[in-house]
Structures are given as structure tokens and as C-alpha cells.
Amino acid sequence: MIRIVIFFLLILALGFGFSWLADRPGELYIIWQGQRVSMTLMVAAVLVTALVVAVMIGWWLVRTIWTSPQSMTRFFRARKRDRGYQALSTGLIAVGSGDAPLARKMLDRTKGLISSDSEPLIHLLEAQASLIEGKTEDARKKFEAMAEDPETRELGLRGLYLEALRVGAHEAARHYAEKAVEKGPHLPWAAEATLEYRTQAGRYDDAIRLLEGQRVIAGMDRKVHDRKKAVLLTGRALSRLDADPKGARDDAQMALKLAPDLVPAATTAAKAYIRENNVKKALSILEQVFKLTPNMELVTLYLSAGGATAQEKVKRSVKLQSINPGSYEAVYAVASASLDARDFETARIKAEAAAKIAERESIYMLMADIEDAENGDQGRVRHWLAQALRAPRDPEWVADGQVSQFWLPVSPVSGKLDAFEWKQAYGPAPGAIEDQAGNRAEQAFRSLPEPVTAMPVKDAEPEPVARTFVTEPAVEQMVAETNAADAAPQGERTKPELVVVDEAAPKPAASQELPFFGRPPDDPGVKPVKAAASGKQGFKLF
Template sequence: MIRILFFVLLVLCLALGFAWLADRPGELSLIWQGQLIEMSLMRAASILISLFAAVLIVVWLLRTIWLSPHTVTRYFRSRKRDRGYQALSTGLIAAGAGDANLARKMAARTRNLISSDQEPLIHLLEAQTALIEGKYDDARKKFEAMADDPETRELGLRGLYLEAKRLGANEAARQYAERASEKAPHLPWATLATLDHRSQARQWDEAIRLLDQSRAAHVLEKNEADRKKAVLLTARAMERLDADPKSARDDAQAALKLDDRLVPAALVAAKALFREENLRKGASILERMWKLDPHPDIARLYVRARGGDSALDRLKRAKKLESLRSNNAVALATVAEAALDARELALARTKAEAAARLEPRESIFLLLADIEEADTGDEGRIRHWMAQALKSPRDPAWTADGVTSPVWLPVSPVSGRLDAFEWKAPPSQIAAATEDGHLNPDQAIRSLPPVATVPRPVEEPAPERTVEAAPTAERDQTERERVERERAGPEKAISVPDRKEPAASPAKGKDAEEAPDPFFGRPPDDPGVREPAAAERTTTNFRLF
């Protein structure tokens, strides 16, 4: 474009010059070797310009004739190079597509057309061809040659790293990644691989230093770098918690500044503060994290923050957590557990049932089974809750690469990846009872009158009595219910609806007929185990007709 503009400008200048001379006519006289030469000024200018153009043309012709051998050689060399690059491009595409035959053919053609010293990508094509053909030793030799060349060092180290990972040689892979990160700290794969290896070796200080270098080189994004550094600080704080609680507290608080939703960092910071007897500040950290993410580990640590608290004190702290995050299944389950420890069984049952309605989980139904055992001791109802626990989804757990851990870990034990654990529900082992694969809590819990508590009196020896065997299973169940009512007494007797009583006992009163059913208005799935000892102490006569 610049040349065209220059040519147009030159022509314009010549035209303006000739126009200027035409407007100002004149005569030019020249005496040369005794001869007088006279001509007009316009003719003299035209002759001068023509002579200059002729000289340029002659020079161009001479230069072209002189340089013609070199021009011809350069033409054929360029044509050969173009054919070589075309073969190289075709070979790389074939290697990426998995066509080993075409890749090998193009690699040989490229070798004949282009020198490997001029184009290092020929080594890459040959290495990829060897990998496709399964010649891993040849591919490794090619990658080693590339690693020795400063121009292809990073490419060769990456190939060696991938081969070492494929063979399971983690130590060799670590060395290749460290070499690459030292020579080129801007490579993300080398930085992340070295970071994972140092994390596996629990070299937290070195890992943090490497992460700071990669962040300064803009290898990682700001959010990702902050998250990984928070995880590393939390891991170092967990390691220092027993020996140096103060340093652990500082690292955990620094991690919370980088990521305020990192639950393990809040737990470590709170534990360190509790060991320093700073209960108020540790509790405030847990409360702030609880508002963001109601985690069961936070609730467990918050409720048992003080070792000398009684069960009622722990119940008060659990209720405070519920007030901070109401209508939450984790908060309700926490209150239910604390109420069970405090022997406030009615409150425990109410909160556990509410938690089961919000989020039916395995642990909640197991908690209901514990409450049932402490409240009524009925084996049938306990087995009912156990069955619901088997049908319900599993509780969330720290999961990474298909494995679960009871506690959070900074590195995956399977892949060695940093920050791999997530709080999520593992895959269910047993399908739910409903068609859509989810447990319907209304089928497990009915909103009916509360369960009456059945006291357990002290058993006294009784004289031997004869028991007539019931001919059917229904009579066995009726006998068991009669035994329970006789043991409970007339004031605590419980009536079961939709069951036919053989005969009314004179000891039963009006209160016994209006008492609510202990199993939400319907019989349990499993009536329980018959107590032979109680049956032997009771004489029951059945009227068959």
C-alpha cells in the first residue's frame, strides 16, 4: 500500500513539474566541443528524464541476469520447504486423529523435505506417531531429545511427564514437573502438578511459596489462587494445631480471609481459640460460618465447645444455633440430639420429626430410632425407623474421587489432587421406596397426636402361671398388648385403634380408652419380639367362641 501511494505521488510530482515548465517557456543553449546546441526547456527536461529511466532499466536487467542462478535455487528450495510443511501439517493432523499409517508416512516425507535442525516439530510428529503405534520407548527417547533442546524443552518435559504419569512413576513425574516449573514458571500444568506433589508430601511452606510465584506470574486466576492458598493454609493449620495453637489460629484466620466459606478453616480457627480459652471469639467464628453454611461439623463443635458443660447447657447452645438458622434440617437434628442427651424426649422427637420432614436422611431416622429406644423401648417402632433409614438417602460426607472420608482432607488419597474433597451426598446404595427414587417422609411420619411414654416398672417375682398357646399370630399379638397394659397399670394404659379386644379389663378406666396411640395412629411395621418371660408370668384365658 505504501509503494502504491509513493508511485502515485511520484507521478503527480512529474505532472506538476511538466505543467509548471509548460507555463514558463524558455530556450536552452549548450556549447559542447565547439558546437552550439539549442533546444526548448521542455524538450531538455523530457530528454533528461528519459535518460534516467533508461539507466534504471539497464541496471535492473543486469541485476536480474547476475542473480538468476540464486533466484532459481531459492525458488526450488522454497517449493521444497512448502511441500515439507504441508506434509508436516498433514502428519500432525493424522497423529491427532489416530491414523498411525498416514502419520508415519508423512513423518518420513517431512524428514526428506525438511531438516530437523530447521524445524523441531518433526520430533513432535515422530514422538506422536510412536505413541500411536505403541512404541513407548521410542517416544520417550524423542521426548528426551526435545527436552535437551532449549527451543523444545517445555514440550519435551510435558511429554515425559505424561508418560511418567501413564506408567505410574510419580517420582519421575514430579521431577519433570519441577524442571518445567523452574525453567518456565508460567506453565499452568507444571505449576499445578508441582503444587499437587508438594501437597502430597505435606510440604505446605514450599507449596505456598510456589503458589505465590505462580500468582505473581498470572498463571492462575485470582479466585482459584485464593482458594488453593486458603486450602494450603488450612492444611498447615491442622498440622500445627496440637503443637502450636497460636500459629494454627493465624493460618486458619488468614485462610478465612481468602475464602470465607471454607468450613475446615473455621473449625481449625475455633478449635485453636478454644484451646486458648477464648470461647467467645471462637463461638463467633462458628456462628458467622453457620449463617453462611449450616454444616454438621460446625454444630457439633459449637455445642461441645466447653468440655464441662452439662447436657442442658449443650441443649441451650443447640437452640441458639437453631435461632440463627431456623427451618433447617441440620439445626433441627442438632437440637434433637442435644435434647436426647438431656433426656427431654418429647422435644427430641418433635425436632427430629421436623428434620425428617424437611430433609429425610439416614442419620435423622437413626436418631429417631435412638429416641424411640429411650422413650418407649418398643422393638417394633425401633425397627420401623431402622427400615426408614435403610430406604432414605445417605447423609452428605466429604467425598473426593469416589471415596468418602469422615474428616476433611486437603489432598485426595486417590489422585493426589489438591482441594478435591467436597461436601456432598455419596451415591445411594439402596433404592428408595417411591417410584421417583426419593423417600416420601409423609409415609414414614404422620402428623398425629404425640406418643405417650410407657414407664418401665421394676419387675417383681410372680408365682408361676399357666399360659394357653394362641392358635394364630393375631392372638399372640393380642396377648402381647394385654401384657404391656397390665405392666403399665390402669393409668398409663394405651389403646390401639382398629384392634378387637377379647375382653375389657376391670382395671381399665376412661383415661385408658382416650390415650393416643404410641405409633402415630397405626401399628408398627414390625410388632417386635414377644417376651416369653412376661408371658410365663401371666395367665390368659382365650374364649374361642
């Protein structure tokens, strides 16, 4: 665009110059070798301009003819290079799509058109073609050669790292990641892998230094940086909790400043304070985190901190509910503490409220404990245990689909940093019973004694029910009438009438039932056999 503007400006200047000369006519005389040449000023200007143009054209022709061999060479070289890059591009696409024959064909064509010394991508195409052909040893050697070249070092180290991970050589992968971080601190994949390896090895100080370097060099996002640093600080706090409670407390508190909702940091800080006999501070930390993230680990530690008595647990659980009244964990804490304090009425009410908030295995287990502790009613206990079998499992620490009883800074499966989540590992469909060896409800259900069937007791009267009976006097009357009918003449025989008497006695007044949440129990258990009443026992015909 700029060149076009300049060209038009030159044309405009020439036109303006000729116009200026045309407005100012004059004569030009030239005497050369005794000859006098006269012409107008306009003609002289035109001749000079034509002469300059002719010289320029002549110079261009001479220069073109003189440099034509080199121009032809460059033309064919560029054409060959273009064909080579086209083959290289097609080969890389074939590698990405898994077309090994086409990738190898394009590799051979590329090598014949472009020198591998001038184009490092040829080495990558060759290594990838060997990989999809299954020639892993050739690919590894090619990546090693690339790692020695400063221009392709990072690419070669990444190829070696991925290949080591593929074959399960984690020590070699760690070596390549460390080397890549040393040569290229800005590489995100190398920094992430090295961070995870150092954390797995317990080298938290080195991991934190590397993370701080990434914050400066790679421009890591502040939130991501703070979260990862909090996880690393929590891991270091856990590792030094037994040997250095004060240091563990400081690390955990620093982690909470970076990630206020990190439950493992809160529990670690609280345990450190408890070991220093500062229970009040430990409870304060747990309360702050529970307000943000209700968690059963926080509840368990909060209620048991400092060897609290049953009444102290009730007071603490009530305070937890005031902090986060709508959470399942807070209501469950009140129910559990009330059960320990033998306040069965409150425990049952709170348990029912927790079950309405969220149906979980733990709340039905707690209901079974309440029934067992208060009444010893095995029928109700079995009912709640059956409900627990059908209910979704409680949230647990889960990483890469695996459940762990404890939180860890890295996943034991993939080694990923901050992989653990507090969530339900799985949930059965409504009505389905889980068949898991580790299911607490199933273990408790199977541990109950089998129901005993009552044997007939002499002179014992079964529990009266509303039925229709045919009594013994009625049977005697039926027999007598039948015999009389048989003895009567043929014409006088009458059909005997069946006398049916309803002797259903009313149920005895039962003891006042306790409030029952949910549907009636699946197995009401064995009722105590009552003493037989005096008098004749009714005979059941049906």
C-alpha cells in the same frame, strides 16, 4: 495501501510539474563538440524523464540476469520448505487423530524436506508417532533429547512428565515437574503439579512460596490464589495442631480470612482454641462459619466443645437454629440435644421438622433413638430404621468419587489440590434399599432382635377383632335341626337355617398413643397377651 497512495502522489507530482512547464514555454540550447542543439523546455524534460526510466529498466534487467541463479535456488528451496511444512502439519493432525501409519509416513517425508535442526516440531512429531505406535522407549529417549535442547527443553520435560504419570512413576513425574518449574516458573502445568506434590509430602512452606511466586509471575487469578492458599494454610494447621496449637490457630484464622466458608479451617481453629481453654472464642468462630455454610461437622464440634452438659447442648443448639433457622443441620442439632436432655416431646417435634426439610439417613436414625429411649417400642424402632435404609445418605467428604471420614488438602486418589467436597456420595432411588457395609442404618437394623411369635397360651383370649362368629349354642341348634330334618318324612324335610351371631366384643380402651410421624410402622411388634376372661370362649368357624 500506503504504497498505492505514494504512487498516486508521485503521478500527481509529475503531472503537476509537466503542467507547470507547459504554462511557461522556453528554448533550451546545448552546444556540444561544436554542434548547437536547440529544443523547447518541454521536450527536454520529456527526454530527461525517458532517459531516467531507461536507465532504471536497464539496471533491473542486468541485476535480474546477474542474480538469476540465486533466485532460482531460493525459489526451489522455498517450494521444498513449503512441501515439508505441509507434510509436518499433516503428520501432526494424524498424530492427534491416532493414525499411526500416516503419521510415520508424513514424518519420513518431512525429514526428507526439512532439516530437524531448523524445525524443532519434527522432534515432537517423531516422539508422538512413537507413542501412538506403542514404542514408548523410543518416545522417552526422544523426549530426553528434547529436554537437553534449550529450545525444546520445556516441551521435552512435559512429555517426560506425562509419560511418567502414564506408567505410574510418580517419583519421576515429581522430578520432571520440579525441574520444569525451575527452568520455566511461568508454566502452569508444572507449577500445579509441583504444588500438589509438595502438599502431599507435607512441605507446606515450599508450596506456599511457590504459590506466591505464581501469583506474581503467571498472573494467577486472585480468587483462585486465595482459595488455594487457604487450603494450604489449613493443611499446615492440621499438621501442627497437636504439636503447636497456637501456630495451628494462626494458620487456620488466616485461612478463614482468605476463604470464610472453609469448614476445615473453622474446625481446626476451634479445636486449637479449645486446647487453649478458650471455648468462647471457639464457639464464636464456629457460629460465623455456620451462618455461611451449615455443616454437620460444625454442629458436632459446637455441641461438644468444652465438655458441655446436656442442658448446655440444648442452649447451644437453640442458638445455632437462631443463626441459620432454615437449615437441616440446625434443626437436627436441637432434636439431638433435646434427646440427650431427655426432652422427648421437643426432640420428636424437631426431628419431624428436620425430616420435612430434608430426608436423610441421620434423621430417621435419630427418630429410632427417640422411640427406643422413650418407649422401647421395637416396632416403631424397626419402622424408622427401615426408613433410614431407604433414605439418601448424609453429606460426607468426597474426592474423586471416594468417601473420606476426614478432610484432606489433596485427594488421596489423584493428588489434586482442594478436591474434597461436602456432598452426598450417592443416593438410592425412592424405595430402594442400599446394600452397603458401612450403612449405619443397616447395621442398626440388623442388630435388633428378631420378632418373637407368641405361642398359644392356655385359657388366653386373643385380642378381640371385629369379625362374625358362629357360637357353640348356634352349632348345637344347627345339629339338632339337621337331625330332626333327617328323621322327618321326605316331604316334610325343611332346610335348616344357619343362625349367625356377631359376638365381636368392643376393643378395650387403649392407652393414649404418642404422636406418630409418617405412615404406620412396618412391624408393629408383639402385643402383650391378656388374661382370658371368665366364661366360654367363642369358637371361630372362619
